[in-house]
Amino acid sequence: MKVPLLDLQPQTAFFREQIIQEITEVVDSTRYILGPKVAKLEQEIAEYSGVAAAIGVSSGTDALVASLMALEFQPGDQVLTTPYTFFATMGSIIRAGARPVFADVDKQTLNLDPVKAEEVLLADAAGKRKIKAIMPVHLFGQCADMSALMRLAQQYDIPLIEDAAQAIGAEYPLIDSGGEVVWKKAGSMGLAGCFSFFPSKNLGCMGDGGMITTCDVAFAETLRCYRNHGAKPKYYHAKIGGNFRLDPLQAAVLSVKLPYLEKWHQQRRENSEQYRRLFAQTDLSPEQITLPQAVYQDAPDADQHNVHIYNQFVVRTPRRDALREYLQEKSIGCEVYYPVCLHQQQCLDSLGPYNTQSFPVAEQASKDSLALPIYPELSKKQQEYVIESIAAFFRS
Numbered sequence: 001m002k003v004p005l006l007d008l009q010p011q012t013a014f015f016r017e018q019i020i021q022e023i024t025e026v027v028d029s030t031r032y033i034l035g036p037k038v039a040k041l042e043q044e045i046a047e048y049s050g051v052a053a054a055i056g057v058s059s060g061t062d063a064l065v066a067s068l069m070a071l072e073f074q075p076g077d078q079v080l081t082t083p084y085t086f087f088a089t090m091g092s093i094i095r096a097g098a099r100p101v102f103a104d105v106d107k108q109t110l111n112l113d114p115v116k117a118e119e120v121l122l123a124d125a126a127g128k129r130k131i132k133a134i135m136p137v138h139l140f141g142q143c144a145d146m147s148a149l150m151r152l153a154q155q156y157d158i159p160l161i162e163d164a165a166q167a168i169g170a171e172y173p174l175i176d177s178g179g180e181v182v183w184k185k186a187g188s189m190g191l192a193g194c195f196s197f198f199p200s201k202n203l204g205c206m207g208d209g210g211m212i213t214t215c216d217v218a219f220a221e222t223l224r225c226y227r228n229h230g231a232k233p234k235y236y237h238a239k240i241g242g243n244f245r246l247d248p249l250q251a252a253v254l255s256v257k258l259p260y261l262e263k264w265h266q267q268r269r270e271n272s273e274q275y276r277r278l279f280a281q282t283d284l285s286p287e288q289i290t291l292p293q294a295v296y297q298d299a300p301d302a303d304q305h306n307v308h309i310y311n312q313f314v315v316r317t318p319r320r321d322a323l324r325e326y327l328q329e330k331s332i333g334c335e336v337y338y339p340v341c342l343h344q345q346q347c348l349d350s351l352g353p354y355n356t357q358s359f360p361v362a363e364q365a366s367k368d369s370l371a372l373p374i375y376p377e378l379s380k381k382q383q384e385y386v387i388e389s390i391a392a393f394f395r396s
């Protein structure tokens with residue numbers, strides 16, 4: 001049996017005609033830059049995410065770059081983020097003219113740990129106050145601890161930019177000022193939320209695409225300006241932005257797919273439950289392998305919310321590399337997210353003290369985490385085969 005890590009074939013076959021029709025409309029309209037398809041998708045995503053405005057951009061990376069450029073950093077400014085994420089999180093900080101500063105991640109979620117973040121902010125406040133933004137990542141489809149991070153952002157009076165590239169539609173039980181739980185979608189809590197429509201994300205297009213969400217209408221205007229070379233009006237440049245525009249062909253594809261997103265989230269969650277049931281029937285111990293935790297599942301009404309959208313289903317095992325090789329031999333797709341922490345990336349060698357830092361929780365995760373197939377159309381038989389193979393590996 002073959003179990004790919006991700007198979008886009010079933011959903012592509014399902015939409016094929018509808019997508020071709022939408023694309024043909026764009027072709028015939030000769031509106032190839034922004035235009036009504038992009039405006040329509042922006043409206044739909046803003047509504048879906050519960051924000052005032054959404055700005056279509058060319059990729060998740062460009063969503064981050066444009067949002068950070070709009071904060072207008074001065075030389076020496078820093079952005080506090082996690083060392084355990086995709087490279088774009090850090091690359092965009094540096095490209096926007098700031099320096100990344102890291103705090104370690106939480107053991108359970110592998111998201112930015114608010115306690116560690118506070119230590120870094122305290123030290124910064126005792127010095128020159130260089131940290132000008134906090135950028136948490138909602139890793140693998142589960143939100144970072146936003147109640148705590150938003151408190152820090154408020155206390156230190158700096159904006160939060162959410163890297164929500166893996167978390168469109170993920171919901172978080174935010175504790176409001178009255179102590180009540182209010183469910184919020186990823187990207188609706190910070191000053192801006194940055195999304196990616198890379199094909200392997202839960203909502204993917206047929207190329208590159210991204211979106212920025214915000215509840216601040218003035219900031220939305222600024223972002224629209226940065227998306228288009230900082231021009232306002234055309235040919236008058238008060239700012240230096242870039243070409244960060246979303247392609248209408250991609251917007252057309254995404255508008256076809258968006259109505260099915262909730263169903264896919266549901267199927268991914270069911271697959272996660274299925275894995276948990278199958279694991280429980282084996283004799284595998286937590287010393288051998290652990291499954292990802294949905295940490296907000298005990299919040300009020302959590303069963304009615306997407307506390308985790310399982311963009312990735314990441315297990316952890318001390319025998320990671322051997323298990324990976326074994327599964328690959330069995331034609332089971334799996335992948336390491338991420339083998340090298342950001343503070344250990346070679347590109348930072350020339351930038352100073354990064355290579356002497358250590359973040360033990362993140363570094364441990366880079367050695368023992370492994371993503372298993374979790375895509376919506378995965379069959380029960382395939383899941384049984386995955387778990388049987390893992391059990392066989394640990395018996396051998």
Ligand SMILES: *Cc1c(COP(=O)(O)O)cnc(C)c1O
Pocket residue numbers: 059060061062085086088089137163165166195196197198208209210
């Ligand atoms: C996918 C991803 C990005 C970048 O998105 P692209 O659309 O590929 O540019 C940024 N951050 C995280 C955490 C991601 O997973």
